[in-house]
Amino acid sequence: MTSKIADFSKLCVHTQTTRPWGVESCVKNYSAAGIHGITIWRNVLENQNLTTVKALLDDYGMKVISLCRGGFFPSVEVARRESAIDDNLFAIEQAAAIGAPLIVLVCGADGRQSLEKSREQIAEGINRILPAARSAGVKLAIEPLHPMYAGDRSAINTLKQANDMAELINSDWVGVAVDVYHLWWDDTLKSEIARCGSLNRLFAFHVCDWNLPTIDFLNDRGLMGDGCINIPQIRGWVEDAGFAGFNEVEIFSEKYWATDQKEYLEKIKLAYVSRT
Amino acid sequence: MTSKIADFSKLCVHTQTTRPWGVESCVKNYSAAGIHGITIWRNVLENQNLTTVKALLDDYGMKVISLCRGGFFPSVEVARRESAIDDNLFAIEQAAAIGAPLIVLVCGADGRQSLEKSREQIAEGINRILPAARSAGVKLAIEPLHPMYAGDRSAINTLKQANDMAELINSDWVGVAVDVYHLWWDDTLKSEIARCGSLNRLFAFHVCDWNLPTIDFLNDRGLMGDGCINIPQIRGWVEDAGFAGFNEVEIFSEKYWATDQKEYLEKIKLAYVSRT
Numbered sequence: 046m047t048s049k050i051a052d053f054s055k056l057c058v059h060t061q062t063t064r065p066w067g068v069e070s071c072v073k074n075y076s077a078a079g080i081h082g083i084t085i086w087r088n089v090l091e092n093q094n095l096t097t098v099k100a101l102l103d104d105y106g107m108k109v110i111s112l113c114r115g116g117f118f119p120s121v122e123v124a125r126r127e128s129a130i131d132d133n134l135f136a137i138e139q140a141a142a143i144g145a146p147l148i149v150l151v152c153g154a155d156g157r158q159s160l161e162k163s164r165e166q167i168a169e170g171i172n173r174i175l176p177a178a179r180s181a182g183v184k185l186a187i188e189p190l191h192p193m194y195a196g197d198r199s200a201i202n203t204l205k206q207a208n209d210m211a212e213l214i215n216s217d218w219v220g221v222a223v224d225v226y227h228l229w230w231d232d233t234l235k236s237e238i239a240r241c242g243s244l245n246r247l248f249a250f251h252v253c254d255w256n257l258p259t260i261d262f263l264n265d266r267g268l269m270g271d272g273c274i275n276i277p278q279i280r281g282w283v284e285d286a287g288f289a290g291f292n293e294v295e296i297f298s299e300k301y302w303a304t305d306q307k308e309y310l311e312k313i314k315l316a317y318v319s320r321t
Numbered sequence: 322m323t324s325k326i327a328d329f330s331k332l333c334v335h336t337q338t339t340r341p342w343g344v345e346s347c348v349k350n351y352s353a354a355g356i357h358g359i360t361i362w363r364n365v366l367e368n369q370n371l372t373t374v375k376a377l378l379d380d381y382g383m384k385v386i387s388l389c390r391g392g393f394f395p396s397v398e399v400a401r402r403e404s405a406i407d408d409n410l411f412a413i414e415q416a417a418a419i420g421a422p423l424i425v426l427v428c429g430a431d432g433r434q435s436l437e438k439s440r441e442q443i444a445e446g447i448n449r450i451l452p453a454a455r456s457a458g459v460k461l462a463i464e465p466l467h468p469m470y471a472g473d474r475s476a477i478n479t480l481k482q483a484n485d486m487a488e489l490i491n492s493d494w495v496g497v498a499v500d501v502y503h504l505w506w507d508d509t510l511k512s513e514i515a516r517c518g519s520l521n522r523l524f525a526f527h528v529c530d531w532n533l534p535t536i537d538f539l540n541d542r543g544l545m546g547d548g549c550i551n552i553p554q555i556r557g558w559v560e561d562a563g564f565a566g567f568n569e570v571e572i573f574s575e576k577y578w579a580t581d582q583k584e585y586l587e588k589i590k591l592a593y594v595s596r597t
Binding site for chain 2: 156157159160191192193195196197202203206229230231232255257258259260262272273275
């Protein structure tokens with residue numbers, strides 16, 4: 046039995062959820078709405094002084110849950126794999142600078158090679174950046190992505206694969222992120238959530254909904270309750286597995302981005318307490 | 322090591338692959354191109370005299386591999402589940418009339434209920450139509466669909482689930498269809514193909530490719546070689562599992578439908594011998 050959500054103390058919103066806003070608007074509006082968890086997407090940090098951003102976050106009482114996103118390790122081209130390492134090392138610096146304890150990894154895939162090869166390169170990539178992450182005090186979460194992204198965005202498409210990789214790497218600094226959008230269809234989800242929970246590797250929990258029909262591969266996610274995912278059930282599994290962190294609202298939606306973002310934030314809050 | 326395809330003796334084309342053509346154009350053009358396997362979609366049978374269609378198929382030396390498609394069993398509404406049964410019984414009559422030995426089942430899903438509930442209703446539906454299928458001499462193939470269709474088109478999303486259901490139903494008349502488009506990403510695919518093969522339940526094999534990027538959820542499939550699926554590898558697994566049937570080209574593509582269909586048929590033949 047999933048407990049009811051009673052308040053906003055564990056609500057986190059991803060800056061990408063309110064994409065029309067820059068980081069300052071996100072911070073001020075989330076805080077004004079009583080939302081104090083924020084996951085920062087790297088696009089909003091471009092051309093920003095990170096010390097200033099950190100001060101802004103502190104001034105408004107914001108807790109940074111994670112930085113999105115690192116990853117995209119695989120490529121048939123060595124030069125691209127190397128530049129991915131550089132980019133991930135830079136992400137670790139950014140995370141440390143703004144006080145993000147975690148980086149979410151969208152691991153990547155290269156359709157010109159097998160999924161197995163891409164997975165090998167993902168493990169290599171994570172092992173390469175791990176010392177820097179540990180030194181910076183920043184954890185890494187492997188996020189399995191929906192199989193519809195297997196060709197170009199992630200060769201890690203089930204929580205079992207993410208758990209297997211985290212076990213292979215075997216570091217306190219590497220765990221997994223569970224996003225209902227990517228994983229709701231999988232009949233092994235409950236047991237795999239229990240598995241990573243028991244090993245203290247469940248680092249993040251993302252919510253949104255699967256629209257019926259879905260009309261775009263990237264930017265047609267639903268607000269909780271819009272679609273067909275039993276979000277309370279999955280949240281229950283996550284909490285039963287020992288997760289006590291924030292519930293992160295990560296919605297990419299052309300439809301909602303076209304609306305008033307302050308009103309949208311209120312819709313998110315309503316959906317959060319009533320349908321999450 | 323996958324054997325090379327040397328000729329067109331096991332090539333089958335789905336009528337939906339050349340959607341602009343009606344059944345007569347499909348039959349005449351496939352036959353003229355040296356393609357003698359055909360899978361008939363039910364839309365091309367609308368307003369047709371099935372005796373005439375059967376005579377046409379025979380006259381042009383066409384072998385019907387299967388009828389597409391039955392299924393769509395689940396619904397929260399009893400009336401819709403009943404009308405699905407009626408529709409599937411009608412499909413069995415159609416299959417028998419045109420000499421199709423197999424109906425492919427796109428099993429269905431209803432996002433208003435759990436995937437488990439939809440799966441129960443799928444098993445119930447198949448059991449309901451099984452006596453009629455057996456009497457008519459028509460087999461039924463459970464086709465797992467890609468997880469991106471879990472909300473509205475099929476609650477069977479992996480070959481493991483299809484195999485589990487076929488084992489549960491446990492009839493010589495019920496097996497599975499393997500379509501590379503739906504299953505290529507799954508790291509249990511090889512073992513699950515071996516599993517259904519060993520039980521003589523691998524009834525059909527469908528090929529096309531996964532485009533990068535894919536821009537439409539339904540009608541942006543690629544011709545073999547256009548995308549990222551290792552089709553020869555999967556065909557090798559299927560043949561190693563004992564499958565000796567036709568390789569069915571099932572491509573839904575607005576792009577290819579907009580081209581000259583005779584030229585497209587030649588492209589299909591080339592892709593079939595060189596990239597399948």
